[in-house]
Amino acid sequence: MGRLTLESLSKSYGSNHVLQDITLSVKEGEFVSIVGPSGSGKSTIFQLIGGLYTPDSGTISLDGSVLNNSRGHISYMPQSPALFPWRTVLQNVELSAEIAGTKQNRTKTLELIKSAGLSGYEDAYPNELSGGMKQRVSFIRSLNAPQSIICLDEPFSALDEFTRLEMQQWLLSIWETYKKSILFITHDIDEALFLSDRIIVLSDKPAIVKKEITVPFARPRSEELLMSDPFLILKREIYNLLRG
Amino acid sequence: MKSAVNKGWRPLLVLILLLVIWESAARLFNIPDWLLPLPSQIAAEAFTGYSLYTSHIMSTVTLSATGYLVGIIVGIVVAILLFRIPFLQQAFYPLLILSQNIPVIVLAPLLVIWFGFGMLPKVIVIVLVCFFPVTIAALDGFRQTDRDMLYYLKMIGASNRQIFWKLQWPHSLPSLFSGLKIAATYSVMGAVISEWLGANKGIGVYMTLASSSFKTDRVFVAIVLIMILSLLYFAIILAVEKSVLRWRSQGGNESDGSTHS
Numbered sequence: 001m002g003r004l005t006l007e008s009l010s011k012s013y014g015s016n017h018v019l020q021d022i023t024l025s026v027k028e029g030e031f032v033s034i035v036g037p038s039g040s041g042k043s044t045i046f047q048l049i050g051g052l053y054t055p056d057s058g059t060i061s062l063d064g065s066v067l068n069n070s071r072g073h074i075s076y077m078p079q080s081p082a083l084f085p086w087r088t089v090l091q092n093v094e095l096s097a098e099i100a101g102t103k104q105n106r107t108k109t110l111e112l113i114k115s116a117g118l119s120g121y122e123d124a125y126p127n128e129l130s131g132g133m134k135q136r137v138s139f140i141r142s143l144n145a146p147q148s149i150i151c152l153d154e155p156f157s158a159l160d161e162f163t164r165l166e167m168q169q170w171l172l173s174i175w176e177t178y179k180k181s182i183l184f185i186t187h188d189i190d191e192a193l194f195l196s197d198r199i200i201v202l203s204d205k206p207a208i209v210k211k212e213i214t215v216p217f218a219r220p221r222s223e224e225l226l227m228s229d230p231f232l233i234l235k236r237e238i239y240n241l242l243r244g
Numbered sequence: 245m246k247s248a249v250n251k252g253w254r255p256l257l258v259l260i261l262l263l264v265i266w267e268s269a270a271r272l273f274n275i276p277d278w279l280l281p282l283p284s285q286i287a288a289e290a291f292t293g294y295s296l297y298t299s300h301i302m303s304t305v306t307l308s309a310t311g312y313l314v315g316i317i318v319g320i321v322v323a324i325l326l327f328r329i330p331f332l333q334q335a336f337y338p339l340l341i342l343s344q345n346i347p348v349i350v351l352a353p354l355l356v357i358w359f360g361f362g363m364l365p366k367v368i369v370i371v372l373v374c375f376f377p378v379t380i381a382a383l384d385g386f387r388q389t390d391r392d393m394l395y396y397l398k399m400i401g402a403s404n405r406q407i408f409w410k411l412q413w414p415h416s417l418p419s420l421f422s423g424l425k426i427a428a429t430y431s432v433m434g435a436v437i438s439e440w441l442g443a444n445k446g447i448g449v450y451m452t453l454a455s456s457s458f459k460t461d462r463v464f465v466a467i468v469l470i471m472i473l474s475l476l477y478f479a480i481i482l483a484v485e486k487s488v489l490r491w492r493s494q495g496g497n498e499s500d501g502s503t504h505s
Contacts, residue, residue: 072401078399082393086414
């Protein structure tokens with residue numbers, strides 16, 4: 001479960017044409033990134049998938065059923081951690097399942113908190129955590145949801161370089177154990193290449209899919225990959241696509 | 245507790261200083277008792293006349309506590325209704341503000357005419373002065389929810405009811421408690437005003453009797469009693485707030501410093 005398909009999706013707000021004919025898919029257990037210039041409508045794609053707005057044309061489907069303008073089918077991790085300050089770490093992680101109305105699995109939740117390296121912080125409040133820790137809580141909150149696909153909206157863009165790399169490696173390791181489908185938005189080419197199975201390159205407004213790149217690197221991936229020649233060649237290719 | 249003592253000595257010192265100035269100035273200029281009693285006389289009256297006002301205190305406490313509880317329930321319910329039903333907000337918000345422009349001193353006799361001298365008109369007066377700060381504070385709290393958290397909840401498909409109870413309601417609590425504290429002090433004032441109009445017990449009655457017989461020292465005893473009662477209510481709400489909003493006192497900064505774009 002967790003096959004997401006967008007078919008020739010278009011959306012405009014008044015005269016502002018944001019998306020044009022976007023077709024992409026995420027297979028079960030696949031990690032797909034969307035890269036594009038800032039303001040290219042990446043977040044609009046998420047808003048359509050999340051059901052906040054209706055596309056002008058095209059369909060969004062998950063495991064074969066159409067979900068245009070219907071909410072609650074995806075799990076989501078925002079750019080800022082958006083943790084609820086009055087809830088403890090444990091209560092924050094439980095929120096996603098609470099909203100979905102599914103039964104809490106305390107063992108699984110505690111296991112997730114442990115895998116985020118936050119054992120002992122279960123009863124801590126978010127304002128006691130560092131920026132990186134908050135993002136880890138935010139991610140395991142999205143993992144704890146019953147939905148089979150997670151949308152991540154530039155989750156690491158506010159972190160410093162070192163924390164970001166650490167977080168990316170941690171994200172990969174935990175994703176490899178839980179194997180949910182992931183759709184990941186970023187404007188960082190390194191990040192997209194390091195994390196994904198496939199990369200969708202968007203153009204400037206109105207956004208169209210410029211190219212779909214399959215990332216050939218084997219998993220598990222290590223930090224050295226970032227400096228290898230095949231990595232840099234692909235990086236240059238995407239860079240040129242984004243520029244012109 | 246230690247910090248309360250550390251911070252508390254400054255206002256206490258100013259208070260003692262004021263009392264000393266009052267006492268010495270009144271003695272120096274030989275001001276008659278019925279015009280302005282000495283602080284020492286007021287203190288003496290508070291001790292010796294103890295039996296005269298104890299029963300009045302209980303009556304005022306019962307009245308103001310009842311009015312306060314009803315007032316905050318009305319205040320919170322009104323805030324929730326106005327917030328959840330936009331039509332009601334448009335229709336009633338201006339009326340709500342107008343209701344606060346009617347002087348209590350004019351309204352109270354009317355209420356006595358309509359509802360008699362019982363408990364009901366007095367409770368209504370207190371409710372009228374108490375509910376407004378609670379409603380306004382709660383509405384402000386509901387409206388100023390964090391955009392990132394709201395967006396997150398919408399993206400994962402939370403219903404409006406879930407958004408209210410899981411985000412807007414807990415988010416409004418700090419603001420709501422400010423309203424509750426204001427209302428707590430208003431409730432004592434409201435109780436005393438309503439007692440002036442016709443009651444046989446209460447600090448307001450004690451005060452009226454004292455002032456009409458020029459027992460000015462007793463009027464001041466009543467003032468002190470009202471102050472102590474207000475402070476007591478304030479302290480109770482403060483304690484409840486501390487235990488409910490425990491998350492606020494732990495850790496350092498509240499905001500996470502990043503915003504959604």
